[in-house]
Amino acid sequence: MKKLSVVVSCFNEEKSIPLFYKEVENHREKDFSDVDIEFEYIFINDGSKDKTLDEIKKLHRENQNVRYISFSRNFGKEAAMFAGLEAATGDYITIMDADLQDPPSLLREMFDWVVERGYDCVATRRVNRKGEPPIRSFMARIFYKLINKITDFEMVDGARDYRLMTKQVKDAVISMREYNRFSKGLTSFVGFNTKWLEYENVERVAGETKWSFWKLFKYALEGITAFSTAPLAFSSVLGLFFTVVSAILILFIIIKTLVFGDPTSGWPSMVCIMVFMGGIQLLSLGIIGQYLSKTYLEVKNRPIYFVKETEKDFKE
Numbered sequence: 001m002k003k004l005s006v007v008v009s010c011f012n013e014e015k016s017i018p019l020f021y022k023e024v025e026n027h028r029e030k031d032f033s034d035v036d037i038e039f040e041y042i043f044i045n046d047g048s049k050d051k052t053l054d055e056i057k058k059l060h061r062e063n064q065n066v067r068y069i070s071f072s073r074n075f076g077k078e079a080a081m082f083a084g085l086e087a088a089t090g091d092y093i094t095i096m097d098a099d100l101q102d103p104p105s106l107l108r109e110m111f112d113w114v115v116e117r118g119y120d121c122v123a124t125r126r127v128n129r130k131g132e133p134p135i136r137s138f139m140a141r142i143f144y145k146l147i148n149k150i151t152d153f154e155m156v157d158g159a160r161d162y163r164l165m166t167k168q169v170k171d172a173v174i175s176m177r178e179y180n181r182f183s184k185g186l187t188s189f190v191g192f193n194t195k196w197l198e199y200e201n202v203e204r205v206a207g208e209t210k211w212s213f214w215k216l217f218k219y220a221l222e223g224i225t226a227f228s229t230a231p232l233a234f235s236s237v238l239g240l241f242f243t244v245v246s247a248i249l250i251l252f253i254i255i256k257t258l259v260f261g262d263p264t265s266g267w268p269s270m271v272c273i274m275v276f277m278g279g280i281q282l283l284s285l286g287i288i289g290q291y292l293s294k295t296y297l298e299v300k301n302r303p304i305y306f307v308k309e310t311e312k313d314f315k316e
């Protein structure tokens with residue numbers, strides 16, 4: 001019998017988890033009745049402050065195929081997904097959000113693309129961002145335009161983390177043990193045949209989004225520094241440009257002085273230039289700093305997450 005692992009990262013999802021489990025189980029019974037497949041659930045409790053873990057334990061009590069990993073604190077969704085993928089034992093693995101924004105009704109179709117039509121991975125994207133603040137959609141669109149310009153491979157706008165993949169793809173993704181994880185990049189970086197499915201955005205069933213504007217902004221920066229060194233090249237280009245400009249200016253001033261003498265003037269423009277150059281230098285330093293700080297975190301080689309308990313520690 002084949003096995004499908006369902007990896008679900010949860011952060012304060014006490015209300016969503018029972019609804020999520022029921023919905024996926026319904027679809028398993030209804031849509032997968034004709035295939036010989038077993039589902040394994042792996043819930044990752046990402047340092048929730050509410051009763052998320054109790055809800056997961058309730059499910060584990062009634063179904064031994066529900067496994068869980070509970071983190072020692074909140075490590076973020078990327079770390080949670082990584083832990084889930086590492087723990088997954090299935091032949092196929094799917095990653096889903098706990099809030100039912102990733103429709104389980106798609107699971108069978110995704111499964112067929114992989115099992116019957118030989119794709120290695122099926123990914124999903126939202127065709128719209130209904131129910132999301134307009135400013136967030138706008139910034140997201142700019143981010144995808146920018147990152148696609150400066151990286152060599154495609155990052156799809158509206159791509160979700162909701163995907164179904166073979167064991168081989170999963171192994172490739174978790175073999176990249178980097179600390180600053182940006183899944184959307186990692187999954188396209190590994191290659192393999194990917195089929196994209198589209199669907200209309202669904203709003204979450206319960207609870208609220210964990211992503212503040214600031215969190216998303218930092219995540220976007222992570223995506224850029226993790227997958228592109230273009231900003232570094234940008235500072236070199238800028239440096240080169242201003243070197244040429246200043247060389248021309250120096251020549252101009254020498255000739256002007258020789259021809260017209262040297263009355264003291266140009267003080268305000270001098271200050272402007274100094275401030276401008278200072279700005280450019282700080283900007284370039286900042287860019288280098290971004291990469292340095294990421295490198296710093298990588299070389300420490302710290303674990304991506306710490307586990308407090310798993311289903312193996314479960315006691316009645």
Ligand code: UDP
Pocket residue numbers: 008009010011012013046074075076077080096097098099101204208209210211
């Ligand atoms: N999540 C997590 N750790 C975090 C933030 C979020 O595991 O630090 C989980 C969350 O419980 C949910 C999924 O990641 O299952 C997506 O989060 P959310 O629905 O808040 O994001 P959105 O759908 O609004 O982008």
Ligand code: MG
Pocket residue numbers: 097099101204209
């Ligand atoms: Mg959501």
